[in-house]
Amino acid sequence: MTEAPFALEGRRVWVAGHNGMVGSAICRRLASENCAVVTAPRGAVDLRRQAETEGWLASERPDAIFLAAARVGGIQANDTRPAEFIYDNLAIQTNVIEAARAAGVRKLLFLGSSCIYPRLASQPMREEALLTGPLEPTNEWYAIAKIAGIEMCRAYRRQYGCDFISVMPANLYGPHDNFDLESSHVVPALIAKAHRAKETGAPDMTVWGSGRPRRELLYVDDLADALVHLLKVYSDEPPINVGTGEDVTIDELARSVCEVVGYRGARRYDASKPDGAPRKLLDVGRLEALGWRAKTALRDGLARTYDFYLENVAAPGTEGS
Secondary structure, rough: OOOOOOOOOOOEEEEOOOOEEEEHHHHHHHOOOOOOOOOOOOOOOOOOOOOHHHHHHHHHHHEEEEEEOOOOOHHHHHHHHHHHHHHHHHHHHHHHHHHHHHHOOEEEEEEEEEEOOOOOOOEEEEEEHOOOOOOOOOHHHHHHHHHHHHHHHHHHHHHHHHOEEEEEEEEOOOOOOOOOOOOHHHHHHHHHHHHHHHOOOOEEEEEEEEOOOEEEEEHHHHHHHHHHHHHOOOOOOEEEEEEOOOOOOOHHHHHHHHHHHHHOOOEEEEOOOOOOOOOOOOHHHHHHHHOOOOOOOOOHHHHHHHHHHHHOOOOOOOOOO
8 A cells, every 4th residue: 555655844753873874874865855853872772772762762752763773794794793683683673663653653664684585586586585485594693683673564564553664775885884894794895905905005805705696786875865765655564675676796896896996906706705695686676666766876886985985984004994
């Protein structure tokens, strides 16, 4: 069921996770919507604590919520800290969704992830593929938590009539990403490695895995634009994929990153490291039918992300740290 558009003008909108890459992009996008953006500083409320979350929401009473708060990370972080990834994400989303119901929040958008699809799902992955097969083992803890959040939104819509919706974005990158090599995703890790190799004059840089897996990459400001659009126009149980509908191999991505960074050395692939899922390409037909398409070309997005890295991360003497 698609209801009348949800107007943002004059509303109080809580961006949960406003300091993160996704949350900060949503805040930038909302600046043109004539709404009041509400944020919860990390020291003011711990979203993993039910009483704190319920008390804060009961006091602030936003009209709408973008639930972007989450514990996120790349393959190594997911694989080595599974308890943190499942507990923190389950706790945050459970507390916020229930507190939103109790506080009478008019609309909530929950962010899932493309990693929640079965590891060997047919490509491109349609929304109906959810829960049809085994998950990718290297991030199953995060995926299980995100699946629970999507199902929780469906359940609250069905039982309580809450206008809670879910989206499943492709692999994200952009300003305010995490460039720590111990916990980062593929794009920031490659940028940090290529920059460090360039600065140190290294003859080659190491890339995890075989270079053959394919990934769909979405610039975070495009995601934010899609989320605002969906909050306004979409109201139904099924989650919606958000992506570009195009993918590249890790080798192609690494080559593009090296060109943007200006690193001319070789790329050495470490096959002892995990590849993750062989391919993750989203079917974005439903999203396009709702009137939205991604605008930022991969090369342009990588250049903007590298500019952010240079200005905010790569201080002299700390390259790639």
